[in-house]
Amino acid sequence: MHLPEFTLLEWYTAGHTYLEMMAQCEKLVQIVAGAAGQPDSLCYRNRRIGLSSPWDRMTVSEAFDRYSRISMKAALARNRFDEIMAIEIEPCLGCDHPVFLYDYPASCGALARLKPDNPSVAERFELYIAGLELCNAFTELTDPVEQRKRFNAERRLRGLAGKVAYPMPESFLSALNDMPPSSGNALGMDRLILLLTDANSIDDVVAFIPEELE
Secondary structure (H helix, E strand, O other), X not given: OOOOOOOEEEEEEEOOOHHHHHHHHHHHHHHHHHHOOOOOEEEEOOEEEEOOOOOEEEEHHHHHHHXXXXXXXXXXXXXXXXXXXXXXXXXXXXXXXXXXXXXEEHHXXXXXXXXXXXXXXXXXXXXXXXXXXXEEEEEEOOOHHHHHHHHHHHHHHHHHOOOOOOOOOHHHXXXXXXXXXXXXXXXXXXXXXXXXXXXXXXXHHOOOOHHHHO
């Protein structure tokens, strides 16, 4: 399901938050599935997955409560968030109907805006179908002061860990001054094609794999 290099469809929408981006993403995948002859549902590994609207939405905290043995807060404290997400939670997501997993912990949204009424979470979502993550999206953080603060905090952590501190991306921070409130999305085309063709492996739907270049 993974490749070191893959194809992404990336787009941004000015004036919209991650909530409107969810609706855009849902409509896009439905149109693509319809063009592929599967407008209402797709069959992946002998399982029928409905594509009718509205798609399910679940917060990350709710997903931990439903599928994990420990809470999201405990997973973060024990540095097991990614491990539990990959092993216990992701395989359970979108198995009958697509689901948007949203409101990630603030520490998991380096470039995302924090939720105004709950700054402990970032306005970020991922789309899951048949246990596969298809996209990563969020309301863009367009405040250069806040973004610089986050980069500096990360540089300090890298220094404490004995790692090289990357130079500050001044051109990016400068560009944020001209960026309007917006949302962005990056959708994995290879995985979407894999789902629509019911392929056994992502290797089957790409032009070439790294091993063929050696």
